[in-house]
Each structure stands twice: as structure tokens, then as C-alpha cells.
Amino acid sequence: MMFSLVDPKDIKQVLSECDAWIHSKTNADVQLVSIYDSDYPKYLKEIYDPPLVLAVRGSRTVLQKDLVSVVGTRKASPISRLATKLLVGTLKSEKPNLAIVSGMALGIDRETFISALELEVPVLGVLGTCMDQEYPPGNRDLYKNVKADTNSGLITEFVLKTEPARWTFPKRNRVISGLSLHVYIMESGKKSGTLSTAMSALSQNREIHVFDHHLQFDNLGGKNLLSEGANPILWEEITTNRGLIHYSLRAQNEKTIGFAEWKKEEEREKEFLRERNATPLGRGAYWIPIL
Numbered sequence: 001m002m003f004s005l006v007d008p009k010d011i012k013q014v015l016s017e018c019d020a021w022i023h024s025k026t027n028a029d030v031q032l033v034s035i036y037d038s039d040y041p042k043y044l045k046e047i048y049d050p051p052l053v054l055a056v057r058g059s060r061t062v063l064q065k066d067l068v069s070v071v072g073t074r075k076a077s078p079i080s081r082l083a084t085k086l087l088v089g090t091l092k093s094e095k096p097n098l099a100i101v102s103g104m105a106l107g108i109d110r111e112t113f114i115s116a117l118e119l120e121v122p123v124l125g126v127l128g129t130c131m132d133q134e135y136p137p138g139n140r141d142l143y144k145n146v147k148a149d150t151n152s153g154l155i156t157e158f159v160l161k162t163e164p165a166r167w168t169f170p171k172r173n174r175v176i177s178g179l180s181l182h183v184y185i186m187e188s189g190k191k192s193g194t195l196s197t198a199m200s201a202l203s204q205n206r207e208i209h210v211f212d213h214h215l216q217f218d219n220l221g222g223k224n225l226l227s228e229g230a231n232p233i234l235w236e237e238i239t240t241n242r243g244l245i246h247y248s249l250r251a252q253n254e255k256t257i258g259f260a261e262w263k264k265e266e267e268r269e270k271e272f273l274r275e276r277n278a279t280p281l282g283r284g285a286y287w288i289p290i291l
Contacts, residue, residue, distance in 0.1 A: 017160045026132045031056045032159065039063050047178040047204050051157035055131050058146070058153030062122045065099030067179045071197050072108025072186035078281045079215040080187035084108055085115040086238040087184060087211075092121050099124055101179050103172060104139055104146075104154075108186045108194075117145055117152070124179070127156035128164060128172035135164045170196045177201035184209045184233065188221035195221050198230075209233050215281050243289040246278065 021027055033040055033054045041063050044050050056063070068091055072080060091098055099122040102109040113123045125146055129135050131154065134143045146152050157175060162168060173196045177183050183201040185208065188194040198221075201208050210222045211233040226232060248269060272278075278286040 014160070021160060024132075027055075029057060030131050031060060033060065033063070041067065041179050043067070043181060044175065044178045047174065049174070050178065051175065053159055054155045054157055055159045056153055056155050057131055058149075059122070059151055060153070062099050062124050062151060062153045063155075065122060065124075066095045066097040067099050067101050067124065068095070069101040069176050069180040069183045069197075069201075070108070070112045070186065071102055071173075071176060071183065071194050072112075073188055073192045073194055073218070074105055074107035074109075075189070075217065076107040076111065076187055077213075077215060077217040077219075078279070079213050079285075080108060080211065080219075081111045082279065082281065082287055083211050083213070083233070083235065083238060084111045084186045086242060087186070087233065088112065088115040088121060089119060089242075090238050092119055098122075099152075101126065101176055103128065103169075103176060104135070104142065106136060106138055110139060110142055112186075113142055113146065117149060122149070122151040122153075124152065125154045126172050126176045126179070127154060127158070128169040129156065130158045130160065130162040131156055132161075133163060169193060170200075173197040174200040174204075177206055178204055180206065182207045182209060184211070185222055185225065185230075186211045186233075187216055187219050188225070189218040190220040190224070192221050198225055207231060211235075215283060215285055241290060243287055245281065246273070246286045246288050248284040248286065 033056050035045060035050060035052050039060055070084065088100060100112055100116040101124045102112045104125045104127060116123045123146060134140055146154060177197050177200040183206050185194055185198060198208060208225060208230040210225050210230045212219055212222050212226060213235060273286055276288045278288050280286055
């Protein structure tokens with residue numbers, strides 16, 4: 001007697017879902033790219049467990065760009081968001097065929113794509129769900145902007161209906177790191193999901209770059225990666241001729257003066273910060289761009 005390795009009910013369900021996918025209006029603009037297609041990302045093909053099929057919405061040409069992955073915690077510090085913006089600008093000047101890869105999460109992922117789109121750098125968003133699940137809901141405006149950019153795209157290996165779950169995001173993270181030879185981690189707590197991407201990058205023999213700064217909220221995970229040999233992203237290199245950090249009078253606390261004189265100094269400083277379009281970074285620090 002012959003026994004099927006797959007339950008006939010499961011086969012029937014998959015066939016039903018495939019038929020629904022083919023006839024779905026929401027998937028009318030989604031293309032499928034198999035591992036045998038010429039435009040399947042070359043570095044992703046080399047990892048241990050590459051997706052056999054990718055669903056793609058938007059540009060397929062972005063898959064052949066010089067892909068660089070930038071990720072980080074959802075609870076990003078102002079200094080890390082600023083560093084992300086500056087890093088994207090630096091990468092653009094170094095790589096004329098650049099496209100930025102990230103997840104579609106809040107925090108660093110969001111800042112990465114907002115900065116890239118502002119600089120007209122194509123982006124490739126990797127989903128941890130099927131294509132019709134725009135998760136998280138707080139990024140629906142970002143999904144709209146990515147889809148509106150004719151040079152950018154969204155991809156997922158979850159072709160059939162898949163909702164966000166604990167197991168889907170580690171699978172997504174291995175794709176984020178697998179698409180690029182270089183993975184930039186802008187902030188990561190000890191238990192941050194970003195470390196999942198870092199572990200995938202290590203197993204895939206990718207170059208890991210980590211940003212660390214004393215103004216960050218929690219970068220213990222990033223510090224651990226640096227101690228294990230990750231490449232540092234140097235603040236001095238990404239800020240050259242672009243601005244400086246100014247510390248307020250309260251932060252400096254270098255001299256003792258009377259209250260009246262202090263108020264005058266404080267008002268002068270507030271006016272100075274307004275004139276220079278300063279961005280608060282917390283702990284009495286401000287970013288002042290070079291105009």
C-alpha cells in the first residue's frame with residue numbers, strides 16, 4: 001500500500017490558495033521571481049537556504065542594484081536615526097548604483113527608507129508577511145511611498161497568505177542579510193530582533209558594520225557585536241563636513257554664574273539653536289548641520 005507523504009487535505013488547501021492568489025485583484029501587480037530566473041538576487045542565491053520563489057511588487061531591476069542592508073531597533077535613539085540618515089547619504093556618494101535593503105519595521109528601518117527616498121536612492125523592502133499584509137499598520141504611509149517610487153520595490157518569500165508571527169520575521173531577516181555583502185546595524189539592544197539579522201549575516205559570511213555612540217538609549221547588542229569583531233561605523237567619518245554636536249549650557253555645566261546672567265545665556269543659546277536649525281538628540285545635545 002502506498003502512503004502519501006502529504007495529507008490530501010493539505011494539498012487541496014494549497015491548491016485552493018494558489019488558485020485564489022492567481023485570481024486575486026490585489027496581486028494583479030505582483031510578479032514571481034524564481035531562483036532560476038536571471039534577475040534573482042545573486043548573493044541571496046548563495047545562502048544556505050535561499051527562497052525558491054520571491055513575490056515582487058514594484059521594480060524588478062532593483063534586485064540587480066548594488067544592495068546594502070541597513071537595520072536596527074524599533075526603539076531607535078535620535079542619534080541613531082540621525083546617523084542612519086547620514087550613513088545613507090555617505091553610501092550614496094560612494095555607490096552610484098546603490099539600493100538600500102531593510103525590513104518595513106518602525107524605528108531604524110523606517111528612518112532608513114525615508115532617508116533613502118528623500119535622496120532618490122531606490123529601496124527594497126523585505127516583508128515578514130505575504131504581500132497583501134501591510135505590517136506594521138503604523139508604516140502604511142511608508143508602504144505607499146515605496147510603491148509610488150518606480151525604482152523601488154517590495155519582496156517576500158511568503159507567496160501564499162501568511163500573517164505576522166514569531167517565526168516569520170527570523171526568516172525575513174535571513175533574506176535581508178542574504179541580499180547584501182554588507183549589513184549595517186545602527187542600534188541594537190541585548191534582546192533586539194536586530195540580532196537575528198546579525199546572526200544570519202554571520203552564518204552567511206557577510207561583513208557586519210555597527211554604529212555605537214554614548215547618546216544611544218540601548219546598544220548593548222551592538223557593543224557585543226563590536227567586541228566580537230564587527231566593523232565600527234565611525235561617527236567622524238559619516239559626519240565629515242556635514243555638521244557637529246553642540247552640548248547645551250546645562251550639559252556643559254562648566255562655570256558657576258548668577259541666575260540673571262544664566263537666563264541671558266540660555267536665551268542666547270535658544271536663539272542660536274533656532275537659527276542653526278538644530279535637532280535635539282537628548283541629554284542636552286543638539287545636532288547642528290553645516291548650512
